[in-house]
Amino acid sequence: MGLKRGVSLSAGLRYKGPSGYLTYILHRIGGLGMAIFITVHLLASFIGGRTGGFFNGIYENWAFQIFIFFCVLFHAINGLRITILDLWPKLLDYQKEAIWLEWAVFIPLFGISVFVIMNSALGG
């Protein structure tokens, strides 16, 4: 079984791949961010009251909204790139080009989102 591989925690944390490392670590941060957010949000909504209200209040903050939008948008777009290349493995030869295309999609979409979030945060 795949239960044993023998890599220490510090070695794991120091890992830095030769290429595609930035998308890999951002994908991980995005997935982790969403998983933590959804867990806390579900528990807070379930508990309700003042404690639940406190946690759910965090999500109205514009800084949090920008962070979670980054997580969702990057993870979704990068995840689509991974999925397409993995299901049609011949395309893996064009991984570099696919990553450039991915940034070309992500940057404008995230830029517009940040603009809209800040616009309503400042304008009320």
Added chain:
Amino acid sequence: MTTKRTLSIKQRGLTNFEAVMWIFTRLSALAIYGLILVGLIGALIMGARNQMNFADVMRWAFMPNVTHVQSTDLQDLNPWASPFWKLTASALLLVAVAHGVHGLVVIADDYIAGAGARKFIRFLSIVMMISMSGIGLYLIWTS
């Protein structure tokens, strides 16, 4: 090297649990895309005449639960609380929880190497998967 990593899925085969979860992660990603698209199109159909801002539409698309549109200017919330949306929300919840919790195990495996600790992580992930699915379904169907 390039020939090896571009082997088709058929040639590689789905030989063990990890391989099945590998393909599940990709297929569930596509399913999440589809369900978000359904929520987005539904919101545009149901709310076309009403005032709803960008954040409201996004919140609804990522989880089409009626509590997510309660703070908007929508006049009639009934269509947004229909069984169709509760079923769509439930499907999105179950798929996303399975995808997300398995993803957490993948991350944990990269940093935790001991066999006992990995077994414990798997136990924890099953507890988390069941409790999050249960709480989520409860919230969707009682809202």
